[in-house]
Amino acid sequence: xxxxTIRELEQLITAKLSGDYLKSPRVLAxxxxxxxIYVIGAVRSAGSFIYSEGLTVERALALAGGPTPQASxxxxxxxxxxGSVNSRTQVQLDTKLKPGDTVLVEEGVF
Numbered sequence: 001x002x003x004x005t006i007r008e009l010e011q012l013i014t015a016k017l018s019g020d021y022l023k024s025p026r027v028l029a030x031x032x033x034x035x036x037i038y039v040i041g042a043v044r045s046a047g048s049f050i051y052s053e054g055l056t057v058e059r060a061l062a063l064a065g066g067p068t069p070q071a072s073x074x075x076x077x078x079x080x081x082x083g084s085v086n087s088r089t090q091v092q093l094d095t096k097l098k099p100g101d102t103v104l105v106e107e108g109v110f
Contacts, residue, residue, distance in 0.1 A: 006031065034099040035081065039064035041105035042071035051099045058093035060103050072108035079104060 001009050009029045017025040034051040037060055044065030057076060061067060077088040081100025088104060097103070 001029075037097050037099065038102040039105070040102060042068045042107045043105050044068060051097070055097045056093065057091050057095045057097065057103055060097060061093075061105070064103075067105055068107075070107045071105050075106035075108070077104045077106070078102065 004012065006029045010027045013027045013029070014025050017027070034053075036048040037051050037055065038046075038048050039060050040046045043061060044067075046064060049060065049063040057078070061076075067073070076091055076093075078091050078095065078097065079085065079088045079102040080098070081102075091103075
């Protein structure tokens with residue numbers, strides 16, 4: 001199922017079950033658990049957190065106990081799963097996350 005959308009997975013399984021085995025299979029695929037997201041850097045409780053659909057950077061920071069007093073509100077980045085520090089993207093608090101993303105909160109420069 002890796003790399004397939006839910007719809008693609010349903011169609012693949014339907015095609016495999018069709019023909020000699022079943023006449024008109026109906027397949028429904030559901031995601032039971034997403035990969036976690038990670039929050040690191042200048043937050044009170046860095047770690048991994050359960051992803052839910054519609055999760056934003058702001059909500060992820062809340063899950064991590066909020067930013068520390070030294071945190072920068074402008075230097076927040078998202079690293080996609082499997083990406084390097086070079087692939088990070090600066091984001092806003094309302095940016096939606098994807099499963100496996102890492103949120104990096106840098107300290108502010110005084």
